[in-house]
Amino acid sequence: MMGGASSRRGLWLDPRTKILLLLFCILSAMMAPSLFYELGLVVLIGLLGVCFGKWKYAWKGVLFYALIVLLTLWIMDTMTGTWRTMFIAFLGLFHKVYPCGMLSGIVLSTTKVSEFLSAMNRIHAPKKLVIPLAVMLRYVPTIQEDWRFIKDAMRMRDVSPSPKGLLTHPAMTVECIYVPLMMAASKAADELSIASITRGIENPKPRTCLVQIHIGPADLLAGVCFAAYLAVGLYWKGVFG
Incomplete structure (x- = not known):
């Protein structure tokens, strides 16, 4: 540790x-x-x-x-x-x-986002750079989680997310997998932006973090x-x- x-x-x-x-x-x-x-x-x-x-x-x-x-x-x-x-x-x-x-x-x-924000605050990094990177740190895991859920749901309908499935059944694969993924990605971006503002990501005061x-x-x-x-x-x- x-x-x-x-x-x-x-x-x-x-x-x-x-x-x-x-x-x-x-x-x-x-x-x-x-x-x-x-x-x-x-x-x-x-x-x-x-x-x-x-x-x-x-x-x-x-x-x-x-x-x-x-x-x-x-x-x-x-x-x-x-x-x-x-x-x-x-x-x-x-x-x-x-x-x-x-x-x-x-x-x-x-x-973690809190660790990243605290570290960037130490070096006085500009907010215009730090905020997008902080949202990205939370955005990527969220999209990965949504991708796993979509794949599991579509496997129950015998729709494969693999390249083979895209080549053999392109219309079904795009409709059942990639369209829901794009919608989830757009929704996740809006929700993370709102959550970040609600939790005070734009607060100019120095941030605190439980991890040293x-x-x-x-x-x-x-x-x-x-x-x-x-x-x-x-x-x-x-x-x-």
Whole structure:
């Protein structure tokens, strides 16, 4: 237990540290000198997820990315011409986005809105930036919950939310799954905005939080690890050479 969050399981990091880790991850993905470096970055993110207690999320994410790396290597060795160029361009973008998306999933699922607001208040971040991000932190889990409910309800009607179901019964899938999801997403956005204003998200006075927000040893260690990995990538690419 860390950061005064005695009721939490696993690692706890300051929200400011998580934002810094995201920045390091974005720079590492942008400057990645090879596929194996990007695979190492995903493994590092997976280890961070394990420390947070996200075992299932971590090993699934690392395994899926490893399969994509093998697919990329196979395409590079076997394909030629236009198809090779098309697939390499698509997979190149995928390799840049995937580590950032994986780390963002960990950050969103382990950061409470109250902690985020308190941390942003410490650094005097502008409200115009903080309020949309705070609403987003609550919006994503709400949509995920609605998505699970819709899928469970539609499975009882033998409507599959998978790509196969979309290809075999496109009209039924869109009508029974994606239209309700869009309506739920619109409704959730309105409700969260109203709830945020009701709970005083625009209050200019300093916020309080039951969890002690501060930079601890775990924050420093995580920051050093990601910064060191970025430095290795820059050195590998010859930036320091």
